[in-house]
Amino acid sequence: MINLNIDGINVSVPKGSTILQAAKEVGINVPTLCYHPDQSVKANCRVCVCEVEGYGLLQAACSTPAAEGMLVKTRTPKVIEARKTILELILANHPQDCLNCARNLNCELQTLAEEYFIRDIPFELRTRGYEKDISTFSIVRDPDKCILCNRCIEVCSVTQSVYALGTENRGHNAIVVPTMGKSLLDSPCVMCGQCIHACPVGAITEYEQLDEFFAALNDPNQVVVTQIAPAVRVAIAEEIGMRSGELPMDVFVAGLRQVGFDYVLHTNFTADLTIMEEGHELLDRLNNNGTLPMVTSCSPGWINFCETFYPDLLDNLSTCKSPQQMFGSLAKTYWAEKMDIDPASIYSVSIMPCTAKKYEASRPEMQDSGYQDVDLVLTTREIGRLFRMSGINFKKLAGANFDSWMGAYTGAGVIFGATGGVMEAALRTVYEVVTETELEDVNFTAVRGMEGIKEAEVDLNGTVVKVAVAHGLSNARQMMEEVKAGESPYHFIEVMACPGGCIGGGGQPITKTNADREVRIEAIYVEDENCEIRKSHDNPEVKTIYEEFLIKPLGDKSHDLLHTHYKAKNKKYL
Amino acid sequence: MDYKAIIAKYRDTTGGILEAFNAVQKELSYLPEEVIAEAARIFNIPAAEAYGVATFYSMYSVEARGKNVIRICESAPCHIAGADEVIAALERELGILMGESTVDGLFALEFTECVGQCQATPVITINGEPFFDVTAAKVPGILAKFQK
Numbered sequence: 001m002i003n004l005n006i007d008g009i010n011v012s013v014p015k016g017s018t019i020l021q022a023a024k025e026v027g028i029n030v031p032t033l034c035y036h037p038d039q040s041v042k043a044n045c046r047v048c049v050c051e052v053e054g055y056g057l058l059q060a061a062c063s064t065p066a067a068e069g070m071l072v073k074t075r076t077p078k079v080i081e082a083r084k085t086i087l088e089l090i091l092a093n094h095p096q097d098c099l100n101c102a103r104n105l106n107c108e109l110q111t112l113a114e115e116y117f118i119r120d121i122p123f124e125l126r127t128r129g130y131e132k133d134i135s136t137f138s139i140v141r142d143p144d145k146c147i148l149c150n151r152c153i154e155v156c157s158v159t160q161s162v163y164a165l166g167t168e169n170r171g172h173n174a175i176v177v178p179t180m181g182k183s184l185l186d187s188p189c190v191m192c193g194q195c196i197h198a199c200p201v202g203a204i205t206e207y208e209q210l211d212e213f214f215a216a217l218n219d220p221n222q223v224v225v226t227q228i229a230p231a232v233r234v235a236i237a238e239e240i241g242m243r244s245g246e247l248p249m250d251v252f253v254a255g256l257r258q259v260g261f262d263y264v265l266h267t268n269f270t271a272d273l274t275i276m277e278e279g280h281e282l283l284d285r286l287n288n289n290g291t292l293p294m295v296t297s298c299s300p301g302w303i304n305f306c307e308t309f310y311p312d313l314l315d316n317l318s319t320c321k322s323p324q325q326m327f328g329s330l331a332k333t334y335w336a337e338k339m340d341i342d343p344a345s346i347y348s349v350s351i352m353p354c355t356a357k358k359y360e361a362s363r364p365e366m367q368d369s370g371y372q373d374v375d376l377v378l379t380t381r382e383i384g385r386l387f388r389m390s391g392i393n394f395k396k397l398a399g400a401n402f403d404s405w406m407g408a409y410t411g412a413g414v415i416f417g418a419t420g421g422v423m424e425a426a427l428r429t430v431y432e433v434v435t436e437t438e439l440e441d442v443n444f445t446a447v448r449g450m451e452g453i454k455e456a457e458v459d460l461n462g463t464v465v466k467v468a469v470a471h472g473l474s475n476a477r478q479m480m481e482e483v484k485a486g487e488s489p490y491h492f493i494e495v496m497a498c499p500g501g502c503i504g505g506g507g508q509p510i511t512k513t514n515a516d517r518e519v520r521i522e523a524i525y526v527e528d529e530n531c532e533i534r535k536s537h538d539n540p541e542v543k544t545i546y547e548e549f550l551i552k553p554l555g556d557k558s559h560d561l562l563h564t565h566y567k568a569k570n571k572k573y574l
Numbered sequence: 575m576d577y578k579a580i581i582a583k584y585r586d587t588t589g590g591i592l593e594a595f596n597a598v599q600k601e602l603s604y605l606p607e608e609v610i611a612e613a614a615r616i617f618n619i620p621a622a623e624a625y626g627v628a629t630f631y632s633m634y635s636v637e638a639r640g641k642n643v644i645r646i647c648e649s650a651p652c653h654i655a656g657a658d659e660v661i662a663a664l665e666r667e668l669g670i671l672m673g674e675s676t677v678d679g680l681f682a683l684e685f686t687e688c689v690g691q692c693q694a695t696p697v698i699t700i701n702g703e704p705f706f707d708v709t710a711a712k713v714p715g716i717l718a719k720f721q722k
Contacts, residue, residue: 168625
């Protein structure tokens, strides 16, 4: 252990710890901006500088190793003055339009400016004058707001292995750009939106579409229908001043009715349906020498990734549409018929934890209902904004039920929101379908949790099925390299583009650390435990849709409405 | 020009991407996108990173420019010695402004920091070769050597 003294307090930390970590140990908060607890140390913003005895210059706490006998002072007038100057210099290049920024009140730079009572900036304001990049209509980059911390580059390259972002030029001309300095759409960007969480300021946000929602509400001829993705309910609470998971589902539903949705349905219903289709697809591939391993297809960031980097392995992807798109095609066919509503008048809005879902809904092939299957995708954050401006007091709002035919769901649908959830839900159903015996314990805990790659084996009447779960695209890449080399030992792989699964999606409330994601995962499994029905094939409305409409999994109707195909992206530069 | 062959020569050299960029730029005077993409492939790095390398060093250009790159020192000693007049003469002779290239593709005009030849200011370099004690009057003669 290393013994040092910070602000008069003795502290012992393991060798290799930094001053920042040591300070945290004894409850001293050193401000940071480029530092991210789940990333490598960058030490480029300098806002964490401290005085260290024996050093002539101030030292960055995030990068300076703690040393035996070190005397550190983190809050002397000299330190405060230096930090203020650093902040003023950063702000001299940062647009001063906090009031109309998507990250207003949720910005690390703004918070520090407040803490360090920045009043008059002695430097001339000089912004770079770059245009916003809205080319993907999913993610918006505003390079003028960038403070060059490089956190987005690291998450895009190290965590996601997408490498869509890099640095152009050097010194005060340096700027973060997509590949070859082109638009995000031309880069290998998969629209997962992890860069949004990594960004300390408002330089990367989702493409905001609340105005389109209001226009639909305003149109008396439109019936506005919504679906809520499994991961949204736990996290939306964070947008309205509650803890993860604290907003009960029925109150959430009531809130959505309050803000104007005519019908509130559930993506969990089509998550259960996905399990029916995908489970049978797996069995079909196992029994008929189909392409294996089969890889899940719920995550549109992952689909973009596979189409971009592994165009030769598209046959490994399940042909099942994502739950969002299954919902989209059924809402304007099956549900419209059930409700006797003209499908042309249905405006289908999905509420998603995801930025890539915006792109997925706009894919030209997603019109199997005869209309645009999903008209609008709003993120959890956008619904948060909608709720805040609505003035609803959720503590006093009485709960409400989902609407019929596509609103019932099971615990299996709920856990789609967490990494391993699709796999666990599939195993619950596949096991019972194949063995015709009831599971004693529906919990497949081996596939849960934040470990990057998880694996399990299930004995299906003597056939041992090997499964794996990967989340975060660098882990997915590792899985796919094995598949490419013909060395994958698995039959079935679940991939989620975002670390932690959809609960950590690019459209979720800004997530500072992986630890925040674990809190949401816990809330997901609590919800699953509380569900009376926890297996997709037991969902009563799923039974009804197969009896009345789809007839059987992988049948003709399913083929037309619930399955899709993929094509290589052929990006020019990777 | 077979840029692929040039880049491939440096495949096994440590830091070979810089050597490869130098070699290609000697031929083309700049680094086109396909060169950066090919280098990324050969050196097994993402295109975003290869582009970062190509834009990090001010001696590289990722935009097409004249074959003969003229650089004028913009540091204080050259400035005091009358670099402004040299710049004016270059712009006049070539019919372009600083930062531009001639239509015939022969010349590009750029600024540079000090090239370490302050004993003979103002200094210009053409394709890396220094010219000392340059005056407006000497400019046409210097350019003539490259105008073939």
